[in-house]
Amino acid sequence: MKASIYTLLLCLTFIASAQIVSSRSNEVQVDLKSDLHASYAQIDWISPRLEYTNSEEKKLEIKANIMSTNPLESVTLHFKRKKDGEPIASRTAYIEDEHNTNFDLTLRMQDGDNWIEIVAKTTTGGITREYRNIKVGMDAIGDAVMADRQDYALLFGINKYDNWSDLVNPVFDVEAIGKELEERYGFKVEIITDANQDMVMTKLREYAQINYKPQDQLLIFFAGHGQYDDVFGEGFLVATNSLRNDVSKNSYISHNRIRSNINNIPCEHIFLTMDVCFGGTFDPLLASSRSAAYEETNDREYLVRKLSKKTRKYLTSGSKEYVSDGVAGSHSPFARNFIEALKSNGGDDRILILSEINAYMERLKSTPRFGAFGHDENGSDFVFIAR
Template structure:
């Protein structure tokens, strides 16, 4: 991911001659002194992309692009077994273009921790450091799931409408789903009731500004009215203030807009659920793709594999059709089966995956659609880890 940095006046005010100041972000460590206040080099990792990952292969391809507005003085890659150890091996990049260079090489990993550090220094003395940690071997897998990872859930339930008929269960459904996610799986849950169009988009924007860690997950769920327009050939979410006869659909929220905005949220693992009429049209081809099967493997190893791949999955109630809101106080059929899946804890391993949720949802008369969208990676999954 390409990162840019703006240095605050507060930070600048703390500098004195000869003093080194370090600032650590999610992926970047910067060292600079009072004579080197300028643009820092940017390091874009291509492989490995995530800050923490694991590898089943001992040979790993390392690819990174380094760019800088100011002329580069040196760019060095260090291979370490511990982050603070001296390098086991180092490689200096050949700088033909003072503003752009890269690494493209294959390294042999050792069992356990492997740390790859890239240090880029400009001719003005500004230093950028970035790390990648790769764990190899079963002994290292057990520690590979970050203890401080966080799962988030943003749930929209719309019962009351200004221009559409009211519904009875969306609010009740999201409350029940939120309770299971919070108490059983440790999600940080936010429920938004009866949201207008602007409130939906504003809330999604708020979640796009969270500083997610690499293994964090985000579950977004919509329950309410949905609509499909044959002329536009697209499905829409109906907000509280959407007009009943809106030919232009400007008061609705298009699936295309939802798909694009959610895909751009900087969380590596996102799962979207929609319990709305015509929800299946979220997939423009009306074609579902299966989640990767659960390999027979160590639980920790499985989690590390899945949390190392970018996830953009969706689950919608029905296809290009109306779906039931259910009887008041008894959940919609879609929500009821989703809640049953959540209550299962994922079985003995206490890891609920999308294929397992799918087995519950396929019992419904209106067959739900599963699939992927945006920048989803093959073999990715969304995991619910029971406490």
Template sequence: MKKINIILLLLSFCGLNNVDGQIVSSRSNEIEVAFPDTTINTSYAQIEWISPRLEYTNLEEGRIEIKAEVTSERPLKSIILYIKRGPKKTLLASRTVYIEDFNKTSVDLDMKVFEGETWLEIEAITMSGGVTREFRNVKVGMDAIGNAVMADRKDYALLFGINKYDHWSDLVNPVYDVQSIAKELEERYGFQVEVVLDAEQNEVMTKLREYAQINYKPQDQLFIFFAGHGQYDDVFGEGFLVAKNSLRNDVSKNSYISHNRIRSNINNIPCEHIFLSMDVCFGGTFDPMLASSRSAAYELTNDREYLVRKLSKKTRKYLTSGSKEYVSDGVAGAHSPFAKNMLEALKSNGGEDRILILDEIKAYMERLKSTPRFGAFGSDVNGSDFVFIAR
């Protein structure tokens, strides 16, 4: 049996009397396709969703723009958009898409979707009989979104700590700090945590790329934390993270990780809610514009509605230790001042409602002698927030 890896998730074989007809249904990034006969030459269409981009999408209002590109090496026979309703996927309507080009066609439609749960499915069939199906799930209305927020979401945390350096002086607390923060996130708030220690430049960027390939849902959150050396270059006018293998006197800064690169790469991670924190020297130079406004406040009736509001807008927030200056690594085994206050905030559980928001973390950080910087970057939407929900 010949096996081929393709960028699709689920393959099912139909029509045993037609060996050239295969069906592919896609839900995530990878699958393994097994053909019973190596002589089969079935080609499948590729469906690229543009809008809605995420596999699961939540809307407060009931209109959505549907856009997708369908491409195929073999001529396309038909493309159909199905609109289905509810968890049982009851068919409401279907629309045949006009094929502009036998090898490439666009799906473009603006439509109203009903309150509750709607499934959008595109089916593309080639002349050779290959069938590809991909879907998007859209939840509309506060009740539908609220259910997703309370049950159908996940929090991720990726923490980097570097104690040992090849060309810089070693530090004593970054590893201890990130391990302690990771423990609180995992045990107190239920985060799925990964800690990366003493990483070289390539390891840092490779790990960030790995997190950019996760299939996030709309209310999923990603917390990224760096602890280690940082540097600022007056000529470039930019700050840098120092990796384990960064050179001490690297005039070009090619062995460092620039804040511009970090900002761009993290902003492009397809997670709607990202909070970046850096406990490094010159961390405040991450963003030249310091956000002066606080997160939007809402007068709400219950925790579920509160969380819906907080997680309804795209979040790109940052918190760094200090500004354009060196910051303390602290005494060995006693945490850096920044990490110590971060841990105090996490251990507070967010107070009586057990929901810790960024403004509450900021209040803990303002006690520090070297005032941390808090702000927004990239495609952040005003009024968005990042929440830590205590168990």
């Protein structure tokens, strides 16, 4: 095929970024003719984030931030059909800021293997090379993580109530969690504050109408008041307009309704988290932890296996009890530990899974409940892939 069909689309834009993450594909070379104490640029891949991915689309967005302590001499992107082959197309970044630059462009690819290489050289002779391999075509879908998969987060935080006492931390908590999910894990985040009953259900309906891809994930988080009714034998979420003495509970949002509506959202992988009182009454089932078989597989194989199983998992603060809202401006105990888990990046493999989050939660005095609901499949998981 002629090289001309591999055209670079869109213009290159340059955006500074303070986040630095080194990939396992990173290769560092030293020019011995230069300073032996050369420093090396670091490349933060935004898209695609994983070393080996798959795409059904012929056009794929490539985004990467390049940062260096010493001035950058050159930064070049090569498009290849083989990792060690000759470039079919190349693009050199214009370095406006000598310590930072950015690639933001779209590549048109062909079926099979497509290799993207970024080479960053500093003025002291340090050379950093990083690769991404994208397989294109239906034949490759079964054994690769899709490059165009998307993680979503819908976060509800309610501080102000018409008929209940106001809280101090739910909005603060979901804003902090949303920031970690967006910046650290690349989630598309939406935060809804002080929602009434209709706003909550309307927003859930909106997310049920998204055209999710098979490996997309959805995290739903509720923070606010919760209540348990001994007569109905059921827990409820309290909306901003819920009545204090509502015997019929028509102004509340029942766990049963939440469970049913979320279970029917057409996203294969859903994780529901509730930092509310009596949240543990949501479901009696307990979830399994990460399989020991993970040690026998690489990261990509593990992700493919987990993202092929339908996920309906939940995590609640406490069980059938009241839980603390915390001190103003310092997060609730549940949110604080959840944020700590997110900041851990999941360890060296940079894959955070639910059993690792649960390990942080077990430190709390009021032990959270961790379980499954609806159409959950055995062996499923919800994964947070750090950039």
